[in-house]
Amino acid sequence: MPREVRERQMLDAAVAVFARRGYRAASMDEIAELAGASKPLVYLYLHSKEDLFSACIRREAEALIAAVQASVDPGAPADRRLWNGLRGFFAHTAAHPDGWAVLHCQARTHGEPFALEVAALRQRLVDVVTRLITETAEAGGCPEPLPEVEVAGLAHALVGAAESLAGWSNGRDGAASCERQTAETLMNFAWTGLENLRNGRRWAPARA
Amino acid sequence: MPREVRERQMLDAAVAVFARRGYRAASMDEIAELAGASKPLVYLYLHSKEDLFSACIRREAEALIAAVQASVDPGAPADRRLWNGLRGFFAHTAAHPDGWAVLHCQARTHGEPFALEVAALRQRLVDVVTRLITETAEAGGCPEPLPEVEVAGLAHALVGAAESLAGWSNGRDGAASCERQTAETLMNFAWTGLENLRNGRRWAPARA
Amino acid sequence: MPREVRERQMLDAAVAVFARRGYRAASMDEIAELAGASKPLVYLYLHSKEDLFSACIRREAEALIAAVQASVDPGAPADRRLWNGLRGFFAHTAAHPDGWAVLHCQARTHGEPFALEVAALRQRLVDVVTRLITETAEAGGCPEPLPEVEVAGLAHALVGAAESLAGWSNGRDGAASCERQTAETLMNFAWTGLENLRNGRRWAPARA
Amino acid sequence: MPREVRERQMLDAAVAVFARRGYRAASMDEIAELAGASKPLVYLYLHSKEDLFSACIRREAEALIAAVQASVDPGAPADRRLWNGLRGFFAHTAAHPDGWAVLHCQARTHGEPFALEVAALRQRLVDVVTRLITETAEAGGCPEPLPEVEVAGLAHALVGAAESLAGWSNGRDGAASCERQTAETLMNFAWTGLENLRNGRRWAPARA
DNA sequence: AATGAATGAGATTTCATTCAT
DNA sequence: CATGAATGAAATCTCATTCAT
Numbered sequence: 105m106p107r108e109v110r111e112r113q114m115l116d117a118a119v120a121v122f123a124r125r126g127y128r129a130a131s132m133d134e135i136a137e138l139a140g141a142s143k144p145l146v147y148l149y150l151h152s153k154e155d156l157f158s159a160c161i162r163r164e165a166e167a168l169i170a171a172v173q174a175s176v177d178p179g180a181p182a183d184r185r186l187w188n189g190l191r192g193f194f195a196h197t198a199a200h201p202d203g204w205a206v207l208h209c210q211a212r213t214h215g216e217p218f219a220l221e222v223a224a225l226r227q228r229l230v231d232v233v234t235r236l237i238t239e240t241a242e243a244g245g246c247p248e249p250l251p252e253v254e255v256a257g258l259a260h261a262l263v264g265a266a267e268s269l270a271g272w273s274n275g276r277d278g279a280a281s282c283e284r285q286t287a288e289t290l291m292n293f294a295w296t297g298l299e300n301l302r303n304g305r306r307w308a309p310a311r312a
Numbered sequence: 313m314p315r316e317v318r319e320r321q322m323l324d325a326a327v328a329v330f331a332r333r334g335y336r337a338a339s340m341d342e343i344a345e346l347a348g349a350s351k352p353l354v355y356l357y358l359h360s361k362e363d364l365f366s367a368c369i370r371r372e373a374e375a376l377i378a379a380v381q382a383s384v385d386p387g388a389p390a391d392r393r394l395w396n397g398l399r400g401f402f403a404h405t406a407a408h409p410d411g412w413a414v415l416h417c418q419a420r421t422h423g424e425p426f427a428l429e430v431a432a433l434r435q436r437l438v439d440v441v442t443r444l445i446t447e448t449a450e451a452g453g454c455p456e457p458l459p460e461v462e463v464a465g466l467a468h469a470l471v472g473a474a475e476s477l478a479g480w481s482n483g484r485d486g487a488a489s490c491e492r493q494t495a496e497t498l499m500n501f502a503w504t505g506l507e508n509l510r511n512g513r514r515w516a517p518a519r520a
Numbered sequence: 521m522p523r524e525v526r527e528r529q530m531l532d533a534a535v536a537v538f539a540r541r542g543y544r545a546a547s548m549d550e551i552a553e554l555a556g557a558s559k560p561l562v563y564l565y566l567h568s569k570e571d572l573f574s575a576c577i578r579r580e581a582e583a584l585i586a587a588v589q590a591s592v593d594p595g596a597p598a599d600r601r602l603w604n605g606l607r608g609f610f611a612h613t614a615a616h617p618d619g620w621a622v623l624h625c626q627a628r629t630h631g632e633p634f635a636l637e638v639a640a641l642r643q644r645l646v647d648v649v650t651r652l653i654t655e656t657a658e659a660g661g662c663p664e665p666l667p668e669v670e671v672a673g674l675a676h677a678l679v680g681a682a683e684s685l686a687g688w689s690n691g692r693d694g695a696a697s698c699e700r701q702t703a704e705t706l707m708n709f710a711w712t713g714l715e716n717l718r719n720g721r722r723w724a725p726a727r728a
Numbered sequence: 729m730p731r732e733v734r735e736r737q738m739l740d741a742a743v744a745v746f747a748r749r750g751y752r753a754a755s756m757d758e759i760a761e762l763a764g765a766s767k768p769l770v771y772l773y774l775h776s777k778e779d780l781f782s783a784c785i786r787r788e789a790e791a792l793i794a795a796v797q798a799s800v801d802p803g804a805p806a807d808r809r810l811w812n813g814l815r816g817f818f819a820h821t822a823a824h825p826d827g828w829a830v831l832h833c834q835a836r837t838h839g840e841p842f843a844l845e846v847a848a849l850r851q852r853l854v855d856v857v858t859r860l861i862t863e864t865a866e867a868g869g870c871p872e873p874l875p876e877v878e879v880a881g882l883a884h885a886l887v888g889a890a891e892s893l894a895g896w897s898n899g900r901d902g903a904a905s906c907e908r909q910t911a912e913t914l915m916n917f918a919w920t921g922l923e924n925l926r927n928g929r930r931w932a933p934a935r936a
Numbered sequence: 937a938a939t940g941a942a943t944g945a946g947a948t949t950t951c952a953t954t955c956a957t
Numbered sequence: 958c959a960t961g962a963a964t965g966a967a968a969t970c971t972c973a974t975t976c977a978t
Binding site for chain 3: 750751752753807811833834836837838877878880881882884885886887888889890891892893895896897909910912913914915916917918919920921922923924925929930931933
Binding site for chain 1: 955
């Protein structure tokens with residue numbers, strides 16, 4: 105069996121086991137067995153448990169990013185791009201729950217090296233959103249540019265909301281039909297909020 | 313030393329170690345040492361690693377809920393309550409990063425019993441937000457009531473956004489001064505979005 | 521509460537727990553709890569687990585010996601004495617199964633010191649039987665005295681048979697009514713065998 | 729080193745240590761060291777202390793039964809078969825004192841699962857003896873068949889006597905030369921007793 | 937007479953990892 | 958390319974035992 109195929113099987117098995125058990129509780133024995141290979145072969149190809157986990161994170165992160173980018177038409181207007189990006193995000197996480205669990209739940213909680221890797225992924229998502237927000241503001245003729253820190257905060261809020269909805273919507277029935285609705289809910293929530301910001305309408309504590 | 317004091321020290325130590333290392337990687341040795349007690353005493357008082365972790369989750373969850381509730385004036389209007397609740401949430405998570413890490417990052421990823429416990433906490437937060445959204449819609453004279461599933465989705469999105477911002481803002485410098493600003497960013501984002509929804513203004517994919 | 525009473529409660533509890541769990545698996549915690557006293561008090565009175573176990577063995581051994589002796593009339597003929605001794609033995613072991621379990625099952629299997637103590641008890645039983653056999657042989661006009669080693673072997677066989685029957689008969693229903701029958705079975709088996717030996721009738725391998 | 733060899737070494741070591749220390753006091757460390765292997769290997773092959781103990785019991789029980797059966801010629805008359813069976817029993821227990829100690833002293837005192845296993849062995853021995861007694865009675869023209877419960881009692885008594893003698897004779901010097909004599913003593917005691925029973929001669933308490 | 941508080945030592949068990957083949 | 962055999966290190970948890978009061 106060629107190495108590439110074997111390696112993919114191993115990563116598939118590892119993602120499944122890491123998602124189910126967590127990094128520490130996952131055992132190389134179980135991963136090797138699920139991959140249908142012997143443990144020494146796993147070590148020959150992937151060197152160590154740490155390297156294996158890193159490889160999982162990298163592969164799943166690339167796949168997620170690629171899925172989001174593939175569903176966005178770079179020439180479309182900002183709202184369309186946001187809408188399609190969200191749909192791609194929800195579709196991919198719903199189709200690959202183990203990979204999403206590794207990225208979202210496991211990777212951040214098991215030591216710096218992994219957290220950094222997943223933080224880099226997250227930053228790429230945040231960057232995309234940040235660009236959308238900025239463009240939206242500019243395109244809408246925002247009287248004064250939004251402060252940088254606020255834009256970053258908004259981007260984090262939006263990504264967090266998307267992550268939360270992904271988890272919520274995947275945990276319910278009829279996931280397939282839900283994905284579109286989930287995206288719509290978030291879009292309604294976010295887009296109108298962004299529009300208002302763009303127009304300078306704000307909520308202020310003093311108003312209450 | 314009286315038992316209560318010792319027990320609190322143990323929980324403090326456990327929260328710190330669980331936050332830093334994760335559930336599986338945390339060792340009872342390290343927890344006992346940090347608590348300044350011997351391992352058998354930890355077992356005598358808290359029975360097992362699982363029970364200890366459960367106790368941590370419960371204590372931190374109660375503390376967080378209490379902090380949020382304490383910062384909300386039940387007689388105030390909906391927007392004011394949301395604003396104060398968010399501020400309480402961000403302030404408490406910023407002041408107790410270890411507790412927040414245990415709740416947000418660790419508890420959900422290490423087996424059903426813990427996940428259920430933290431899901432219950434999250435549900436309580438979501439419920440509060442759900443009520444706020446409904447009241448806001450009613451108070452604002454919403455032409456037709458928002459569909460239930462959409463309200464739930466919005467609540468999850470809002471809680472997810474808050475969670476995400478808590479993690480982001482705590483990871484930056486000057487956390488104290490940031491807390492207010494973080495709350496303001498999210499409030500601007502969310503409140504105006506909610507207002508628009510209330511008024512029936514929506515984003516629709518067909519529009520693009 | 522006076523010391524003697526407390527000490528008896530402790531020994532009762534210890535015998536019960538040792539019988540149920542074995543020496544090593546029995547925990548001083550369980551014994552103390554069952555005795556209704558605190559652990560330090562147990563240590564104050566009985567010094568250590570080893571001492572406690574020794575005390576149990578000694579008490580139960582004395583009780584068993586006393587019960588057997590009390591049921592034998594020293595003036596009666598040999599067969600009558602054997603008969604009454606067996607009945608006393610079966611009655612006492614049936615009435616005190618925990619004590620018998622400690623003596624028969626536990627004491628011999630947990631290190632030299634205890635084995636010696638219980639071996640001493642057993643030797644006293646064997647001695648009684650040995651005397652009976654010798655007297656029986658003499659009284660019956662045995663042509664030549666039985667070899668010493670054979671008498672010892674017979675005594676051990678008889679005691680072993682009695683022990684085995686005690687375990688068997690106690691494990692069956694209607695123990696009370698059984699006790700007499702058990703004694704009769706063994707008596708029939710043993711006494712007639714002894715009579716034949718006394719008369720020089722033997723089985724020889726060459727005969728077959 | 730092939731697995732089978734290693735496993736046998738482990739069982740040998742385990743039998744020796746269990747016999748010397750008892751189930752609870754035996755440590756897996758000591759067993760592994762005596763077997764010349766590392767502890768993880770013992771666990772890999774034999775799974776747990778409980779399984780290891782079970783495996784010891786089973787192996788030693790099979791060996792004992794096999795030894796007894798191998799020394800009996802099924803075509804020989806009843807007394808000859810009893811004689812040879814006893815010799816086989818005494819010879820095997822003398823040659824394998826550790827195995828006998830595990831079966832006789834340890835297995836019955838450490839929890840139901842083990843006790844059941846050893847009870848099954850004992851029942852097989854009792855069954856053999858029961859058959860012998862019945863056949864003897866029939867062959868000898870016993871006027872009326874012995875009551876079933878009495879036969880069972882006799883069988884238990886005989887097995888108990890044999891067990892007791894095995895322990896006694898092994899604890900003395902010159903075991904090799906003793907084995908035959910031990911068997912002879914028991915045979916003399918038992919066979920003549922059985923003969924008398926067969927002929928209806930009984931001891932009765934009223935006689936005294 | 938009696939106990940709540942505390943621990944050193946050691947038990948079973950698991951796991952990531954490496955050779956020799 | 959592939960693996961059966963093997964282990965050092967460390968995890969959770971228990972227990973007999975002792976003080977200070």
